[in-house]
Amino acid sequence: MQELLVQVIGWLLLVVLWVLFIWQYRKDPRRLGLAALLLPLVLVSISAVVDLLSALVPGFGFLITLIVVMTPLIVVVFGGALIYNGVLMWRREGVRLSNLMSLAAGVLVFVLPVLAVLLVGIGTWWSYCLAFILFMASVFTACLFVMMLLYAWVHAIFPVKSRAVAAVILGARTINGKVTPLLRGRLDKALELNASQAQSNLLIVPTGGQGPDELEPEAVSMARYLREKGITESQILIEDRAKDTIQNLKFSDALVRERQPAGKLWLVTSDYHALRAGLASRQLGLDALAFGGKTAAYYRPSAFLRECVAMARDHLKLMILLALPFGLGLAGLILVAINSGF
Template sequence: MQELLVQLAGWALLAVLWAVFVWQYRKDPRRLGLAALLFPLALCSIAAVVDLLSTLVPGFGFLIAIVMVLTPLIVVVFGGALIYNGVLMWRREGARISNLLSLAAGVLVFILPVLAVLLVGINTWWTYSLAFILFMASVFTASLFAMMLLYAWVHAKFPAKTSGVAAVILGARTINGKVTPLLRGRLDKAIELYSSQSEPQLLMVPTGGQGHDEKEPEGVSMARYLRDQGIPESQILIEDRAKDTVENLEFSDALVRERQPEGHLWLVTSDYHALRAGLASRQMGLEARSYGGKTAAYYRPSAFLRECVAIARDQLKLIILLALPFAVGLAGLIFLATRAGF
């Protein structure tokens, strides 16, 4: 009876925490703290469901045990997939550092466990300490990426939609004045949003300056595409000076407020970039929600890894706070190792 009460209390606590998360998410999803709540909440919920099914379904516990045994194989497959994606990015997009992140991550998946085993094999206090550091750093980094990936997926699948006054379409590189497939995905998403709301009729704000290898400002090229797709000229406001995401938002907001002093902006970018754009808009104090257009599947792993690094840089205080439990655990392990005489 006591065990049943404990289980019921656990389920009740999970229900309350999910209600808090949904309430806060609907209020404003542009907070990385919600990602820090969602990730452990999802893990605890999965654990609770697995425990329940293990009790109710004969053989389910054995199935979970098989999955646990196969975990090393899953890690190997994951590392191999990252390496394959990195090679594909290299061949299709060039050997820039930003395109090789998935390749580097895949190589580390194989190198770090081998390095940890070698360090433990030396059997000294400092190699044990270094192995602990590698282990805790790897667990924290993997947890951080998983947290951001989960929240980015939720952010994309369940946008907290409000009425908007303008769709601000963030620019990307153009070729000879033509939009690329990546940029077309953003523009098509903006057109979809434009069609979804009749009142007020959305202003369309293509934003982006001219790069050194571009024929004209990105905003100009994007506006041409919008006109070709039937968007009225009167609804298009071209922003052609911005060089980065912050300027995209700042300059576009200034343009929109000349026509619409009040109301939310709908920020439209690629799916992998939507979360960072939303976080940036909140830091700038803008009334905004972000939406992501489709991106080629092969492009997402490296692009998402790059976004995670950028988000960690922009949200450094929160990342340090999240790292504290891992740092405490690491300090404790090193202390125990030294007390044990290693």
């Protein structure tokens, strides 16, 4: 009876935490702290469901054990997939650091375990410490990636519904004045959002300056595409000075506020970039929500890894806070090693 009561209390606490997360998410999804709450919630929920099914369904526990045993194989497949994607990016997008993120991550999946085994094989206190540092750093990095990937997926699948006064489309590189498939995905998403409005008075703001290898500002090329798709001239506000995401947001907001002093902005970008755009808009104090357009599947892994690095850089305080348990574990190991006479 006491064990049943503990289980019921645990389930009730889990429900309360889910309600708290959903309430905060609907209030404002542009907070990376919610991602830090979501991952443990999902893991604990999965564990609770597995325990329940293991007790009710014969053989379910064996299935879970089999999956756990296959974890090394899953890691190998994951690493191989990253390397394959990195090579694909190399061939299709060229040799640039930003295009090789998945290749580098895939190589590390195989190299780090080998390096850790070699360090343990040395058998000295410093090699043990280095091996453990590698292990903890790898686990922390993997947790961060899963945390951001999970929250980005939730952010995309469950957008907070609202009305807006303008859709701001973040620019991307154009070729000979033509929009690329990447940029077309953003523009088509803005057209979809415009069609969802009950009234067709949504301002549409293509934003992007002219790069050194572009014939004209990105916003001008984007505006031409919008006109070809039936958007009226009165709806379009061109912002053609911005050079990065922060300028996209600042300059576009200033342009919109000349016409609409109040009201929410819809930020439209690629799916892999939507979460970071939303987080940036909150840091700037803008009343906005971010949406992502479709991106080619092969392009997403490297692009999202790049976004993870950028989000970690932009939220250093949260990263330090999340790293504390790993740091404490490392410090504990060093103390044990010292006390043991290594």
